Amino acid sequence: SSSSLPDYVQFRSLPGTPLKDIFTAVSDDLLELVHRLLALNPLNRCSCTEALKMPFFSNKPPPTPGPNLPQPSCVATDKKEGETNNARKRKLFDGDFGSMAKRLVF
Numbered sequence: 378s379s380s381s382l383p384d385y386v387q388f389r390s391l392p393g394t395p396l397k398d399i400f401t402a403v404s405d406d407l408l409e410l411v412h413r414l415l416a417l418n419p420l421n422r423c424s425c426t427e428a429l430k431m432p433f434f435s436n437k438p439p440p441t442p443g444p445n446l447p448q449p450s451c452v453a454t455d456k457k458e459g460e461t462n463n464a465r466k467r468k469l470f471d472g473d474f475g476s477m478a479k480r481l482v483f
Contacts, residue, residue: 406433 379385396408410433413423423431 404433404436406431406436409433 380387396412400408400411410428410431413421413431414428416422428434
């Protein structure tokens with residue numbers, strides 16, 4: 378038994394705080410999803426496929442389509458200037474490291 382190991386420490390078992398008491402403004406279907414995704418015992422944790430079939434993903438309101446989601450101001454500015462995120466990423470990795478260059482110290 379593990380209690381016979383030399384550095385064994387017995388922790389006191391404390392009841393957890395119910396998620397409903399922590400997240401007071403969320404729906405029951407979201408609480409159930411979070412509860413299943415965060416289960417400590419992997420045998421009780423749901424898979425991605427199971428999670429996607431849970432009521433949270435089929436109940437109203439439906440998800441917002443991607444193009445209608447709010448964008449950070451830097452993305453909106455880039456679009457106005459005609460520069461896409463991909464073009465911006467290429468600039469960073471085409472050798473123009475600017476302040477991103479780091480010196481490794483061993």
